[in-house]
Amino acid sequence: MLRLLSEAGCGSVAVGDSPANGNCVGAMHKLGLTEDKLFGAHIADMSHEVSVDYPEGKTAKHFYFTREVTESDAIIGVCKMKTHMLERVTGALKNMYGLVCGFRKAVGHTTYNNAAVFARMLCDLYKATPQRLHVMDGVVAMEGNGPASGDPVQMGVILASSDPIALDSVFCRLVYLSPKLVPTNVYGALAGIGTFEESEIDVVLIDEDGSEKPVAMSELVERCGDPDFDVLREGERLNVLTLLARITGGKRKPVIDASLCARCGVCVDHCPVEGKALSFAAGRSEPPVYNYKKCIRCYCCQEVCPKKAISVK
Numbered sequence: 001m002l003r004l005l006s007e008a009g010c011g012s013v014a015v016g017d018s019p020a021n022g023n024c025v026g027a028m029h030k031l032g033l034t035e036d037k038l039f040g041a042h043i044a045d046m047s048h049e050v051s052v053d054y055p056e057g058k059t060a061k062h063f064y065f066t067r068e069v070t071e072s073d074a075i076i077g078v079c080k081m082k083t084h085m086l087e088r089v090t091g092a093l094k095n096m097y098g099l100v101c102g103f104r105k106a107v108g109h110t111t112y113n114n115a116a117v118f119a120r121m122l123c124d125l126y127k128a129t130p131q132r133l134h135v136m137d138g139v140v141a142m143e144g145n146g147p148a149s150g151d152p153v154q155m156g157v158i159l160a161s162s163d164p165i166a167l168d169s170v171f172c173r174l175v176y177l178s179p180k181l182v183p184t185n186v187y188g189a190l191a192g193i194g195t196f197e198e199s200e201i202d203v204v205l206i207d208e209d210g211s212e213k214p215v216a217m218s219e220l221v222e223r224c225g226d227p228d229f230d231v232l233r234e235g236e237r238l239n240v241l242t243l244l245a246r247i248t249g250g251k252r253k254p255v256i257d258a259s260l261c262a263r264c265g266v267c268v269d270h271c272p273v274e275g276k277a278l279s280f281a282a283g284r285s286e287p288p289v290y291n292y293k294k295c296i297r298c299y300c301c302q303e304v305c306p307k308k309a310i311s312v313k
């Protein structure tokens with residue numbers, strides 16, 4: 001991407017991310033993006049926050065963006081094809097939550113504390129920033145316990161679109177998940193950001209030899225899709241177990257695998273709930289203990305655990 005922008009004559013390009021855990025320079029170096037491999041770009045300043053009012057917002061009227069965001073003319077989102085425990089998948093629209101400064105992200109989960117309201121906030125965030133293009137790396141995707149602790153799976157595709165909803169909905173189709181089950185698609189379409197309707201999306205396949213050809217969605221799915229992709233499919237069809245869970249108030253929840261837990265406390269530190277919904281109540285020699293009555297199911301703990309010890313059951 002950086003090479004392409006350089007070849008296109010883009011003058012001032014910055015690359016970055018604002019991780020909830022760690023910092024931008026560390027994240028870029030982890031990706032292999034050291035200063036000598038940036039094609040003239042620089043690593044973005046993603047650690048200084050700027051308070052931005054957005055009175056037009058329907059759900060979110062204020063953001064703490066990283067400074068680089070407020071100084072950019074255009075933003076290109078480069079996301080990974082991954083599963084996500086809150087929104088089922090994380091793609092083009094969800095990826096842009098990375099524009100919010102570091103720890104503010106966890107705090108945002110308490111304000112926008114369920115999948116629907118979080119998706120609506122992301123729609124406001126999209127409109128408040130100059131997003132131009134979205135590219136999804138699905139060469140190797142992540143299935144299962146995403147967005148941080150899942151398993152790699154070969155999908156062999158790179159998707160690109162100026163419409164993040166269309167892009168994310170093609171991702172859904174490739175993994176045989178109805179785009180309507182993903183809140184960011186539903187609310188993104190309602191907000192007028194894009195479309196997930198198959199009849200409104202033109203798919204152009206760029207083959208390995210560089211040739212371009214329009215294809216039907218069904219052909220793309222047949223060629224590149226994976227029906228066995230492990231993604232949250234709850235709600236696809238009602239069965240006895242899901243009905244029983246609804247009747248008894250059964251709810252998904254984060255669970256720690258004690259055999260993997262290093263007792264590091266990163267999950268506790270990142271729990272955004274006032275007074276914490278998990279703690280070392282049983283002492284530091286045991287894994288943290290959840291208070292599920294307080295837990296808002298934001299899954300920040302699962303996302304930041306460096307040992308992949310937390311899954312959602």
Ligand code: SF4
Nearest residue numbers: 261262264265267305
């Ligand atoms: S972040 Fe993971 S490894 Fe660290 S205490 Fe929490 S569950 Fe254990």
Ligand code: SF4
Nearest residue numbers: 271295296298299301
């Ligand atoms: S315990 Fe985990 S899922 Fe529950 S509120 Fe805290 S960070 Fe979110």
